[in-house]
Amino acid sequence: MKISRNLAGQIVNVIHEVCGCPINFINRSGIIIASTDTSRIDSFHAAGYQAITNHNMVVVESDSVYAGTKEGVNYPILIDHIPIAVIGITGPVSEVSRYGFLATKVTEIFIKEQQLNKQNESYQQQISYIIKSCIYNELDDIEVLSDTLRELSIPVSPQYAVLLFRLHKRYNTSNIKMIEYEIVHLFERLSIKLYTYIYPNEFIALIDPDTYYNQRESIEKFCSLYKQLIFVGVGSLAPLSLMSSSYSHAKIALKYLTQSAQNYQFYEDFTIEMILGNMPDSLRQQYVDKILAHLTEEDIRLLSFYLRNECNLKKTANDLFLHVNTMQYKLDKITTKTGFNPRHFQDAVVLYLAVLLNE
Numbered sequence: 001m002k003i004s005r006n007l008a009g010q011i012v013n014v015i016h017e018v019c020g021c022p023i024n025f026i027n028r029s030g031i032i033i034a035s036t037d038t039s040r041i042d043s044f045h046a047a048g049y050q051a052i053t054n055h056n057m058v059v060v061e062s063d064s065v066y067a068g069t070k071e072g073v074n075y076p077i078l079i080d081h082i083p084i085a086v087i088g089i090t091g092p093v094s095e096v097s098r099y100g101f102l103a104t105k106v107t108e109i110f111i112k113e114q115q116l117n118k119q120n121e122s123y124q125q126q127i128s129y130i131i132k133s134c135i136y137n138e139l140d141d142i143e144v145l146s147d148t149l150r151e152l153s154i155p156v157s158p159q160y161a162v163l164l165f166r167l168h169k170r171y172n173t174s175n176i177k178m179i180e181y182e183i184v185h186l187f188e189r190l191s192i193k194l195y196t197y198i199y200p201n202e203f204i205a206l207i208d209p210d211t212y213y214n215q216r217e218s219i220e221k222f223c224s225l226y227k228q229l230i231f232v233g234v235g236s237l238a239p240l241s242l243m244s245s246s247y248s249h250a251k252i253a254l255k256y257l258t259q260s261a262q263n264y265q266f267y268e269d270f271t272i273e274m275i276l277g278n279m280p281d282s283l284r285q286q287y288v289d290k291i292l293a294h295l296t297e298e299d300i301r302l303l304s305f306y307l308r309n310e311c312n313l314k315k316t317a318n319d320l321f322l323h324v325n326t327m328q329y330k331l332d333k334i335t336t337k338t339g340f341n342p343r344h345f346q347d348a349v350v351l352y353l354a355v356l357l358n359e
Contacts, residue, residue, distance in 0.1 A: 134243035
């Protein structure tokens with residue numbers, strides 16, 4: 001195990017604050033890599049090297065006994081019975097010896113915490129790699145991926161769905177940090193192990209059918225709680241090998257949230273949007289240009305309100321703060337410009353599709 005100079009410096013400072021004595025941190029090669037006396041950093045410490053070699057404490061009675069040393073005690077730090085470093089405490093042996101146990105325990109705690117952090121970091125990196133390989137369709141071997149999940153003690157489900165959280169970046173940093181914490185807490189509470197953060201503002205989780213069906217209420221409740229901070233789209237259930245499809249569906253669900261009063265959408269709840277979301281961009285644009293080319297943005301906005309209000313003239317007029325007669329006039333103008341009458345069912349369908357595709 002390699003101890004960084006930064007970590008060694010932290011350990012030296014903490015021990016020094018407790019005992020007030022000069023402290024050295026010596027690596028396995030006998031080199032001082034951190035010290036309260038900066039002039040000694042990078043020098044060879046013979047007593048420290050001997051402590052590493054013999055696995056035992058080395059006492060220095062005089063400054064001249066060992067090369068590069070001063071009077072004091074040197075304690076080997078053992079992790080799983082293997083010496084990985086030495087803590088040297090400078091001063092009269094009778095005085096500094098009493099700090100030996102404290103110094104070694106503080107060092108062990110710091111190093112073991114670093115081990116746990118690295119293990120957790122490695123675990124999260126593997127999870128992130130698995131998720132990105134799935135959603136970006138970069139899988140080389142699904143069996144290898146499944147074996148990796150088992151090695152990480154994650155049960156492999158026949159199907160998963162992509163749960164996509166998108167954060168509103170326009171809110172202040174404290175809000176964003178808070179919601180990031182809450183999202184991770186939600187995943188942990190629902191026992192969702194496959195999740196990762198994708199820069200700059202997305203969290204992606206893969207959820208199994210049990211979570212998809214039985215925890216839907218919990219997910220919806222969470223979304224409603226943070227309505228001003230997040231959009232959430234849930235893709236379709238599919239095998240791991242088809243997660244890129246579920247990811248696409250989750251993004252389609254997010255896209256159509258701009259027309260919804262909710263901030264979450266399950267792809268399976270879609271009807272016509274499922275067809276529209278899978279249309280090629282070129283065909284989509286051709287259709288929009290053909291139907292809406294002669295309308296202004298104000299026309300399209302009015303048409304959108306009218307169609308979503310189920311062609312209710314009075315409600316749309318109220319929503320747009322217009323007189324009913326003015327609404328009638330504007331709808332007539334739309335009919336003239338497009339050749340389609342929004343008051344007639346079949347024409348309204350044509351216009352509604354164009355409005356959806358345009359958005």
